[in-house]
Structures are given as C-alpha cells and as structure tokens.
Amino acid sequence: MRTEPDSALTVPSAEPPAARPKVMLAMNESSRVRVLVPQVRARLDRVAEILPVGPGAAPESNTFLGDAAIRDKLGEVEVLLTGWGCPAITPDVLAAAPKLRAIIHAAGSVKGFVDPAVFDRGIQVSSAVVANALPVAEFTVATIVLSGKRAFRLSAEYKLSRRKPDPSFIPGSYGSTVGLLGASRIGRMVAERLRAFDLEVLISDPYLTAAEAAEMGTELVDLDTLFTRSDILSVHAPLLPETVGMVDARLLGLLQDGSVLINTSRGRIIDAAALEKECRSGRIDAVLDVTDPEPLPPDSPLLDLPNVFLTPHLAGAVGNEVARLGELAVGEVERFAAGTPLQHSITAADYRRIA
Structure with missing residues (x-):
C-alpha cells in the first residue's frame, strides 16, 4: 500500500461549500471528545451539517437500527464519520x-465493522490508519536505535547490579543489520526513517x-535469511x-545470539511459548509493545526478565496524538464536500488484505 507523506495528515480548512453534506458522527462519546478536539470540530462544522444523533448519543444501543x-x-445521511465504538455497518x-x-473512519482498520457490501454499493471508504501508523513507526525507530546499544537489557542489569557494564559487550548501532518483517504501511514508514542511520x-x-x-x-x-542475518x-x-504464530520456534532459533526482537504489531504473530523459551534462556532480547495474551498474566516470566522490555500497547496514537486522526478524517470530509478524490481511500482490494 502507498505511504503518504506526513504532510497528508493535516489539510488547510476548506471554504464552506454551497450545499454542505449531511454527516452522522458514529463513534462513542469518549472517541468523539478525543478525536474531534475543538479546533478540528470547528473545521467540521464549517464544511458539513452534523445530524443531531449518532451511536455516541445513545450508548445503550450497540446497533444503528x-x-x-x-x-x-x-x-438523510450522506457521510458516516466513524470512530472507536462504531456499530457494524451491515x-x-x-x-x-x-x-x-x-464512510470516513477517524481511527485505524475498518475491517471490524464495515461489511464488504459497501464496495458493491460504490460507497467511498477512507481511514485515518496512516495517522495512527505514524506514531507506531516513530516508536519503532526509537526502539531500534536504543536496541543497537542494548539499552533496555543493560538498563535493567545496571539497576540490579549497581555497576557500570563493560562497554566491550555493547555492540553499538553502526553498521548493524535491521530486519523488517512485513512491508505494511508501518513497515514502509520505518524503512523510510531508517535511511537517516548507518x-x-x-x-x-x-x-x-x-x-x-x-x-x-x-x-x-x-x-x-531475514532471521539469520x-x-x-x-x-x-x-x-x-x-x-x-508465523514467527515460530524454528524462525526464532535462526536469530543470532544477542539479537533483539521488536514487536509493535500484534502479539499473536509470534508463538508465545517459543518466545518465552528464547527469552528465558537469555539468548535474545525482546522489546514488546504487544503480547499474547494481552495483558500478560501476573505470573508471566516475561514481566521479570531483564532482557525483555515491555510497554502496554502504547506505540499507536495516544494522548494528544489522537487529534491527528480527527484532522485527517475532517480533511477527507472537506475533500468530499469539495467533490475532490479522497486521499486515504480503502479499496475493495485493500479491504481483502488488511487486518
């Protein structure tokens, strides 16, 4: 899939069209507040007529009908502006x-709630997945840079031993080989940003x-070859x-001693038992923003291993980053109102490939 430049995340406000499209906000109240921050909501109100009802206004109802x-x-609806908490569009x-x-989605994947029938109807579908992908890519690049110095393992060991580690055992980043499993949107963004490093x-x-x-x-x-090198x-x-489970015991066994495995995708892609075995042996390090299961049970050994750095699924948009989703989605509403092509369209072919 094509990777849009960062500048695609924000769009100058459009002049109000002669006939504003009728838009229903199909997201829960929490999403509405976080995604449509005041300046973004003001843009939306200028370009569209917001219908006074939506699933967020009726939390007891989990279906449109x-x-x-x-x-x-x-x-009356011409555009559904969807988000987290949107009921299924059947x-x-x-x-x-x-x-x-x-259907303009102010969040990530549309696959969980959009029925494929929308494409048969010729309804345009757009997603703010690129705005959610950007912080994941940035987070991943940061962890790659730190992993080159084995910062996560050495930090944990430093705290335990109270002694400075021998620098001869720190590999460093220069000339290291980084493997990317998957040329997804995020994978491509990571590759693009890694050009800045040796x-x-x-x-x-x-x-x-x-x-x-x-x-x-x-x-x-x-x-x-990816796992071996x-x-x-x-x-x-x-x-x-x-x-x-595609990253199984065999593939993990191909990793070099002292290598680092980073997962900011989904925990179930890696065989959980095989990963635990490798980490408990101390042979490899792991940086995990996602796990299987998620969250980990309190007795999971991964929680205490010095060679495992865990974060609670925070690589994606959090805090003020969530406003990017609303900015992108409202930009798409502005394009729709102006009669110009949507910039972040999801096609039927895309729909079949995405998670």
Whole structure:
C-alpha cells in the first residue's frame, strides 16, 4: 500500500461549500471528545451539517437500527464519520441509508465493522490508519536505535547490579543489520526513517518486489535469511489467519545470539511459548509493545526478565496524538464536500488484505 507523506495528515480548512453534506458522527462519546478536539470540530462544522444523533448519543444501543432516532436519520445521511465504538455497518444499515456515499473512519482498520457490501454499493471508504501508523513507526525507530546499544537489557542489569557494564559487550548501532518483517504501511514508514542511520536494512514480504524494496532503501530477502542475518528484527506483518504464530520456534532459533526482537504489531504473530523459551534462556532480547495474551498474566516470566522490555500497547496514537486522526478524517470530509478524490481511500482490494 502507498505511504503518504506526513504532510497528508493535516489539510488547510476548506471554504464552506454551497450545499454542505449531511454527516452522522458514529463513534462513542469518549472517541468523539478525543478525536474531534475543538479546533478540528470547528473545521467540521464549517464544511458539513452534523445530524443531531449518532451511536455516541445513545450508548445503550450497540446497533444503528436498534435506536429509533438513529433509524429515522439514516435516510438523510450522506457521510458516516466513524470512530472507536462504531456499530457494524451491515447490509441492513446500508438499505436504511440510501443516500450514504462515504464512510470516513477517524481511527485505524475498518475491517471490524464495515461489511464488504459497501464496495458493491460504490460507497467511498477512507481511514485515518496512516495517522495512527505514524506514531507506531516513530516508536519503532526509537526502539531500534536504543536496541543497537542494548539499552533496555543493560538498563535493567545496571539497576540490579549497581555497576557500570563493560562497554566491550555493547555492540553499538553502526553498521548493524535491521530486519523488517512485513512491508505494511508501518513497515514502509520505518524503512523510510531508517535511511537517516548507518544501518543495513533487510525486508521480507511476499507481496513486495526486489525493485520496490530497493526504492525503499532495503534489500528483499526470504524469511530464513531475514532471521539469520538480522541483529535487530522488527515485526510489521498484519494479523491475519495465515500470520498467526508465523514467527515460530524454528524462525526464532535462526536469530543470532544477542539479537533483539521488536514487536509493535500484534502479539499473536509470534508463538508465545517459543518466545518465552528464547527469552528465558537469555539468548535474545525482546522489546514488546504487544503480547499474547494481552495483558500478560501476573505470573508471566516475561514481566521479570531483564532482557525483555515491555510497554502496554502504547506505540499507536495516544494522548494528544489522537487529534491527528480527527484532522485527517475532517480533511477527507472537506475533500468530499469539495467533490475532490479522497486521499486515504480503502479499496475493495485493500479491504481483502488488511487486518
């Protein structure tokens, strides 16, 4: 999938169109407050007519059709501005919304609530996934840089021993080999940002060509080569039926002694028992923003190992970063109102590949 430049995350406010599209906010109240911060909501109000109902206004209803006020307004809706807490958009909902022309999602993946029937209807679908991907890529690059100095393991050991570690055992980042498992949107963003560092970057993805990899400044390799050659390996594959447990004991065994495994994707992509065994042995380090299960049980050995650095699934948009999602989504509403193409469209083909 194409990676948009960072500048695509914000769009200058559009002049109010002659006929403003009718928009329903389909997200829970918490999402609405966090995503549509005052300046972003003001932009939206200038360009669209906001219908006075939405699932966030009726938290007791978990379907569009389960609330009479929502049902009555669906017939007028031209754009559903969705977010976390959006009910499923089923064929029945589509039948009740004959004027619906666009679904603009102010969050990540649309697969959990958008029925494929929307594409048969010719309804445009857009997602703010790029705005959520950006902080994940930034977080990942930061962990790669720190992992080059084995900062996470050495910090834990320093606290325990109260002694400065012998610098001869710190590998350093210069000339290290970083492997990226997956040329997802985030994987591509990471590759782009790693160009600024003196690193060799490998990538493995069944849908990527060698020429495309070279354009990204990476070398396309197979899975075994990726795991064998990488000093630091970062997981960026989507969670699909075929990727559950794909990083198994055999692949983990190919990692070099002292290498670092980073996962900011989904915990279930890595075989949990095999990962625990490798980490308990001390042979590799792990930097995990996601785990399987999530959260880990209180007795998980991963919680106490000095070679495992854990964060509570915070790499994606948090705090004031969430406003980026609203900025991107409202930019798409502005484009829709102006009759120009959406910049972050999800096609039927994209829908089949995404998690």
